[in-house]
Amino acid sequence: MSSLLLKQVIFKNQSVDIYIENNRIQKIDTTLSVHADECVDYKNQKTILPAFYNGHTHAAMTLLRGYADDLPLFEWLNNYIWPSEVKFTKKHIQVGTQLACLEMIHSGTVFFNDMYWHHPVVIKTATDMGLRVCSGPIFLDTLGSKSQKIQQIALKKFLQKYKTFSPTVIPSLGVHAIYSVYPKTLERLKKVLDDYDFFFHIHLSETQKEVEDCLKEHGCTPAEYLDKKGLLSPKTLIAHGIHLTKDELKLLADRGATVVHMPVSNMKLSNGFFDCTAANELGVNVILGTDGASSNNCLDMMGEMKTASLFAKHALQNVTAMPAQKVFHMATQAAAETFGLQAGVIEEGKLADAILVDLNNTRLVPGYNILSDMVYSADSSCIDSVICNGRFLMKNKQIKGEDAIIEKALRLKVGISE
């Protein structure tokens, strides 16, 4: 058992003490007299808020941050991203994921839903660095039969091993997209999902072309196609979903599936506007994600919240669209609950995932409304400490091992760009 006592933190405009036992918030009160293994006194200079949950990313791609921007899609993929990814070894994936974790911790994120090769490396890296992760084998048939076999082997091993993972790991099966896997693969995965309670994670309806191709090939829309394969459930995580029709959104709502909205990526790749408000009104659960660093180029949920709000206000011509409170909820409690975590809110009994924010940081002064400030004005300089599952991932802006990771990433860079 381990315990942690946070003294004099600002919580809902009041000074409180917070006692964390193991991985849960046990007690919040004006003053607590209790012994703890570790005690930190914040002297009413920091406020405690829920940490952020990143609904979709490709963490290892952080190693390609800024490598190729502002290029047409196919030039970008064919000449830069794919040739680099081919060179990625497990080492690249480890260091890329470490780099991503560093950035996420600095910007207050304690969880990421990942889609990338070599999930054991991703899972080990996230676990070692103390973050929660949703990850598992991924499928992309169009890379050829050799790759398909490797993917089958990865799945087999995953089914043997997933029970041994840390409780901070949430298992998933990932599919790149409906246009890059064969129907039989989807059918095989459906069978696995019938036996195992995994999340199912897929890019869907990201571009208009994908929708048109699906209509041509399968005679139905992308969400209908997934539903026919039995792959829409409360454990389905749809990345993007930009071009989902009203009928598809209703179908998702019926099935309890979640859309991960990524406004920065959607704008940067000019893929279109996902109307989160309309989706919510039809009953669809929507959370936020950053996408990978190749299409963002950072993994900062504060930037994502601001852009989600700005984009909706512009696109819907409504200044009241996607207010701060709503996008903050999407990035915290709504996301945590989506992944079955009793977290995302600072409350007795909840998992101890939290950030400590510096109330004296210029960007948060004068400080009328902390949620407005976090969404519209804060940046990573405002975040002093990050706690995940009852453990400090960052304390006073310091993350253990950061310098060594940066050094490794700088060294690996040379290899990719050559």
Add this chain to the structure above:
Amino acid sequence: MSSLLLKQVIFKNQSVDIYIENNRIQKIDTTLSVHADECVDYKNQKTILPAFYNGHTHAAMTLLRGYADDLPLFEWLNNYIWPSEVKFTKKHIQVGTQLACLEMIHSGTVFFNDMYWHHPVVIKTATDMGLRVCSGPIFLDTLGSKSQKIQQIALKKFLQKYKTFSPTVIPSLGVHAIYSVYPKTLERLKKVLDDYDFFFHIHLSETQKEVEDCLKEHGCTPAEYLDKKGLLSPKTLIAHGIHLTKDELKLLADRGATVVHMPVSNMKLSNGFFDCTAANELGVNVILGTDGASSNNCLDMMGEMKTASLFAKHALQNVTAMPAQKVFHMATQAAAETFGLQAGVIEEGKLADAILVDLNNTRLVPGYNILSDMVYSADSSCIDSVICNGRFLMKNKQIKGEDAIIEKALRLKVGISE
């Protein structure tokens, strides 16, 4: 005379020494052996880049950051912003401007073009804190005859005093908007501008309603109206300009006027998309600004660059629109040159305005393209030091007097919200 030597800074991927004498970059070379009053060795851990120039803001309004967000325009103005501004004393304007300067320095900005009451307070504050500022008396007739008299007196004093300002101050006359000043005021200001070489700063074509009202009242579009009053020149700074027609843009290009593009504010207030690329193609000079903290809610030019690029990519459905290099140029050299400053680029002979950026900051690693990284991934945590006019405004993230300003701002907050 004062001098400053920066040892081992990264400049265009090479390690160099930079010698600054008084306010200019005198020498850049691999190694410099020269005596300087102050010498800082960056040990090749920091890169030098031009600082940012904020094309339009209302600095003192930083004191209202987060006070009222996500509200319909008239509720926002009538119930929150205006009643608060009425309570603003010179003290509020001083502290609000100081707070704005702090945030701008932290995010690498050394200049702001301001529009606010009590310009002598703004000018003194910016000058004391070491920033360049463009400021001067402002005009808003619809506040009544008492206010008009005060504005006339302010103008008179300004004409007597502007020659005594620091060389870092650029004088301007500000007009709130064509719908809030009478034609005779514009005519009077035109006469002043004939005699004095000031900038002329105005909000124009921010909303569709403004355009319609102008057509009704004056029988011409807003830019045509200004031109009829003789107020379009290379010294004219048009804030927003969202709804300018092609003909108006051509007119601005002919007259050499500048548009200040503020994508965050334009999205947040859902005022529409300003097509910077189209304006540029017609020959219009466009720079970037943050607008005031009430409609952003921060004064961070990095956020503004990213949003400018994302917004254009989305609105024009073109992933190559507004690439990193272009928005970086708009925020630096293009802006400096607009205001007649030989700055915005690191080069011998130029004014010594610069930022030192931490190349080991997670968000800038691995570091393939520093401009992409500054636009799409950096935040204020990446900026280590800021130099303006040859003087450090921030060194190793420390700004002199910061704590005292924060304390004053926190105290003043109470007064406004009551």
